[in-house]
Amino acid sequence: MLEDLLFQLQIGLPQVALGLVNGAFYALLSLGLAVIFGMLNVINFAHGAQFMMGAFVAWMMLSWLGIGYWPALILAPLIVGAFGVLLEKTMISRLYKLDHLYGLLLTFGLALIIEGVFRNQFGSSGMPYAPPAALGGPPVDLGFMFMPVYRLWVVVAALVMSLVTWLVIEKTRLGAYLRAATENAALVQAFGVNVPRMITLTYGAGVALAAFAGVLAAPIYSVNPQMGSNLIIVVFAVVVIGGMGSILGSVLTGFGLGLVEGLTKVFYPEASSTVIFVIMAIVLLARPAGLFGRA
Amino acid sequence: MTQDRRSLLKTVAAAAMTPALGAGLSALPGRARAQSNTIKIGVLNDQSGVYRETSGPTSVACVRQAVKEMAPPGTTVEVVVADHQNKPDVGATIARQWLDQDGVDVIVDVPNSSVALAVNTVVREKNKVYLNSGAATTELTGGQCTPNTIHWTYDTYMLARSTGGAMVKAGGDSWFFITADYTFGHSLERDTSNFVKQAGGKVLGSVRHPLQSTDFSSYLLQAQSSRAKVIGLANAGTDTINCVKQAAEFGVTRRGTKLAVLLMFIGDVHALGLKTAQGLVCTESFYWDLNDRTRSFLSRVKGAVGDNYPNMDHAGCYASVLHYLKAVKDMGVGAAKASGKDAVARMKAMPTDDDCFGAGKIREDGRKLCPVYLFEVKSPEESKAPWDYYKVLQTTPADEAFRPLGEGGCSLVRT
Structure with a gap:
């Protein structure tokens, strides 16, 4: 019995570690979605496309301009974030007064267009992107498995980024303004805060988070135009399970579901893409507002 | 009648001209005539x-x-x-x-x-x-x-036979499959397994992943722990590319395990880059540098x-x-x-x-x-020119490479 358990553990532990890495991506992406939904009330379906743009901008910087991974990790989110600001200013901002559905349709359309343009330009088989020299070494021995250094870095980077975002929103004056503006925009504006600009920048920041995840993903996933759409549906499920708009919820659920998915891959791999949606259905039945959401 | 003679003349003239010019001229006669x-x-x-x-x-x-x-x-x-x-x-x-x-x-x-x-x-x-x-x-x-x-x-038979059978001859006699969980993946896995066994090899196991997965590390670790000499990828497109990319990341091939891709084209190698794709084994019936x-x-x-x-x-x-x-x-x-x-x-x-x-x-x-060729992807050091990606491991002669005529069930075949 004990031996059996040990054996299961031996198989299970590496999967837990790998699940954490995937969880890191889910967490980062759902974080951006949660920020945007929480502050703007827009369901940003273009999030996957913006994640893909982050990876592509990193690739362009490397192969066209010779700019390496580390500068790209800062610059690509800024560039894609600026693109997000442009989208918000010219299109999305016109829809705030309407039903959620309009924002969803617009961003979904945008996602299709962005993906189409990239596919037309760069084809669909993808681009090579090597991990940076400092993190590209041989896998390190964790005792129970060999883990590539780069994957460890992904987990660390995602955790730090989530923490920073949470701190900014929950603990700073800016965050307080933002939260206040979501509750009652007119009142905050009356106090002299430029609410529309704040909302634009929030959207830009959410998009930048997606692009940041994209740059992180470039060395381990294939950099191709459809890389975002493969991930985004799962991320939506994560956001729903965590509670729409809850920052802490989306981060914790992201990592948690990464783990669950990782374990499913060992015990019943065929179900690994479905398990998250099964959990989503159960959560919606039991707690419609999500695990961390306020009804 | 004159119309016919004219178009006949033009056709003759066209034939005498360079093909490109001829193409322009012979298109001139009436629509019905031109079409024929x-x-x-x-x-x-x-x-x-x-x-x-x-x-x-x-x-x-x-x-x-x-x-x-x-x-x-x-x-x-x-x-x-x-x-x-x-x-x-x-x-x-x-x-x-x-x-x-x-x-x-x-x-x-x-x-x-x-x-x-x-x-x-x-x-x-x-x-x-x-x-x-x-x-x-x-x-x-x-x-x-x-x-x-x-x-x-x-076709799938020829891919399975070349990658499965010829690979065993080249020394890869124990296999583990990472298979896309739909008909194409299943049949590719089944066919390849048959050829592996026919050639005297063993299949140690397989794992099935949903179509369009992003992370394959878990499956790769399972394949690695089976200690198979060859990991066969019975999937396609971005699934394959992600698999190969992550296998390189985890150093799966570093200890001599070969990665056999059951369906891959040279453009996929280009997309992966040689640093990642080196050592991969795949089958094509044409390569520009043969x-x-x-x-x-x-x-x-x-x-x-x-x-x-x-x-x-x-x-x-x-x-x-x-x-x-x-x-x-x-x-x-x-x-x-x-x-x-x-x-x-x-x-x-x-x-x-x-x-x-x-x-x-x-x-x-x-x-x-x-003839059908089993290729191995070169390392960056071996590659001397753009798209210099393959070296030939095995050649299957034309008459052995494809499914025997009698086995396909084609109604045109007289028995």
Whole structure:
């Protein structure tokens, strides 16, 4: 019995570690979605496309301009974030007064267009992107498995980024303004805060988070135009399970579901893409507002 | 009468001119007349989706090259192109319109097995010619074979046999499969396992992943812990690319394990980069750097294909159209246009010979026979030139590479 358990553990532990890495991506992406939904009330379906743009901008910087991974990790989110600001200013901002559905349709359309343009330009088989020299070494021995250094870095980077975002929103004056503006925009504006600009920048920041995840993903996933759409549906499920708009919820659920998915891959791999949606259905039945959401 | 004489004169004049100029002149006579003297080739493939690189514009360039080299004198050969978007209904609708209204005589390429089979039925119904290069399904020369269809380049049987059987001969005698969880993956895994076992190898296990997964590390670790010498990837497209990329990341091949990709084209190697793809094993029936003839072919099309060197699918488009035009020359344009069945019969009766696949023949079930190569991807140090990616591990001779004639269940085969 004990031996059996040990054996299961031996198989299970590496999967837990790998699940954490995937969880890191889910967490980062759902974080951006949660920020945007929480502050703007827009369901940003273009999030996957913006994640893909982050990876592509990193690739362009490397192969066209010779700019390496580390500068790209800062610059690509800024560039894609600026693109997000442009989208918000010219299109999305016109829809705030309407039903959620309009924002969803617009961003979904945008996602299709962005993906189409990239596919037309760069084809669909993808681009090579090597991990940076400092993190590209041989896998390190964790005792129970060999883990590539780069994957460890992904987990660390995602955790730090989530923490920073949470701190900014929950603990700073800016965050307080933002939260206040979501509750009652007119009142905050009356106090002299430029609410529309704040909302634009929030959207830009959410998009930048997606692009940041994209740059992180470039060395381990294939950099191709459809890389975002493969991930985004799962991320939506994560956001729903965590509670729409809850920052802490989306981060914790992201990592948690990464783990669950990782374990499913060992015990019943065929179900690994479905398990998250099964959990989503159960959560919606039991707690419609999500695990961390306020009804 | 004068009209007829005039067009006759023009045709003769056209024949005497350079082909390009001739093409312009012979198109001048009245519409009905022009049509009877025009061969129209429709390239139907994926121009915008996941198979754009493996088929797409490079297939079109290769077809045009064949036309340039083999257009029968006095005949105009037109090439039209359409995007089937990987949807069988779209593919069948385009095929129907081409054959019914636009006067298309031949449909070429058609990757994606489900679209390929849909078009197969339409072409038979209209008695035209179908030269398939891009699809993998053995059904085209099996249960659904038709007297109007030729399947030129590859199929799942040949891939499984070469990668499965020849790989065991090269020393890879224990296997673990990472398989996409749908029909294509299952059948590729099953066929390859059979060849592995036939050749004296063992299959230690397999794991099935959902289509379009992003993270394969978990499956790779499971494969690694089986201690198999070969990890067979029975999936395609971005699934394969992600698998290979992450295998390199986890150093799976560092301890001598080989990664055998059951369906891969040279463009995928290009997309991965040699640093990641080195050591991969895969099967194609054409590679630009095999011999002087293939290199000469490349130098002729290079200007038109840009930085997407032709793979076996592209080469198959070139070679099949070349052979078709030879048959047209042999039997006359009128006869070839009148019956696709007759044109295909003539193609089967003539031995094939082209720069891409060398000398060969087409079997009565429509299967083109050619030698099949098991390649290993070079390391960055071994690669000396752009797209210098493959070295040959094993060659399977043409008569052994494909499914035996009697086993396919094709109704055209007389027993």
